[in-house]
Amino acid sequence: MxxxxxxxxxxxxxxxxxxFTPGGVLGVxxxxxxxxxxxxxxxxxxxxxxxxxxxxxxALLGLTLYLELVWLPKSRLGRGLVxxxxxxxxxxxxxxxxxxxxxxxxxxxxxLAPSGYVLVEGRRYEAFCQSGHAGKGETLRVVGLDNxxxxxxxx
Numbered sequence: 561m562x563x564x565x566x567x568x569x570x571x572x573x574x575x576x577x578x579x580f581t582p583g584g585v586l587g588v589x590x591x592x593x594x595x596x597x598x599x600x601x602x603x604x605x606x607x608x609x610x611x612x613x614x615x616x617x618x619a620l621l622g623l624t625l626y627l628e629l630v631w632l633p634k635s636r637l638g639r640g641l642v643x644x645x646x647x648x649x650x651x652x653x654x655x656x657x658x659x660x661x662x663x664x665x666x667x668x669x670x671x672l673a674p675s676g677y678v679l680v681e682g683r684r685y686e687a688f689c690q691s692g693h694a695g696k697g698e699t700l701r702v703v704g705l706d707n708x709x710x711x712x713x714x715x
Contacts, residue, residue, distance in 0.1 A: 564604070564613060567597030568620060575624050579632065580641075594621065656685050658705040666700045666712050678712055685710045 574590030594617045602610030632638040661680050670676040672689040679685075680702060687700075691714040694700060700712040 561604070564597045564600050567593045567600065568613075568617060571597065571617075572620050572624050575621070576628065579628050655708055656680070656683075656705060656710055661685075661702050661710065662704060664702050665715065666702050666710070668694050668696050668698045668700060671696050672700075672712070675709070678710060680710065687712050689713065 571590040571592075571594035574586045574593060578584070578587040578590065598610060598613045598617055601613030605613075633642060664680055666678040666680045666685075666687065668676060668687075668689075669679050669684055672678070672687060672694040674689045674692055674694075676687060676689070676694075677684055678687040678700060686709040688706060688709050689700065689712050690703065694712075694714060699715050701715045702710055703713050704711040
């Protein structure tokens with residue numbers, strides 16, 4: 561009986577420790593410990609004792625999950641573990657407005673072979689040159705927009 565209780569306690573402690581060291585190893589070890597406790601209860605006490613052990617294991621698992629997923633995030637300790645701030649930065653520059661830049665002249669900021677960067681009214685955009693190769697500093701004309709880049713051609 562003591563071994564079964566120790567396996568259940570160890571299982572719950574390993575499942576709880578999984579919150580602080582994510583990766584799945586401690587959670588799997590805790591589940592194996594609780595399963596081993598249930599198997600031992602079936603072998604020592606028969607179907608009735610094993611059934612009680614399964615219900616107890618399920619209750620302990622439910623209580624542990626409730627404490628970890630509902631109570632802990634609201635506690636002072638949990639708020640210290642979770643990042644609460646958000647970043648409003650973007651990783652990509654904004655896509656150009658087609659109506660605002662179509663037909664305008666662009667200067668090749670880099671060599672376009674056929675992709676590179678252009679400057680349109682002082683703003684830098686990723687571009688694709690339909691005419692093929694365009695050297696740095698060459699004057700181009702904006703003819704449209706692709707998904708994330710400006711389509712240019714030689715003037």
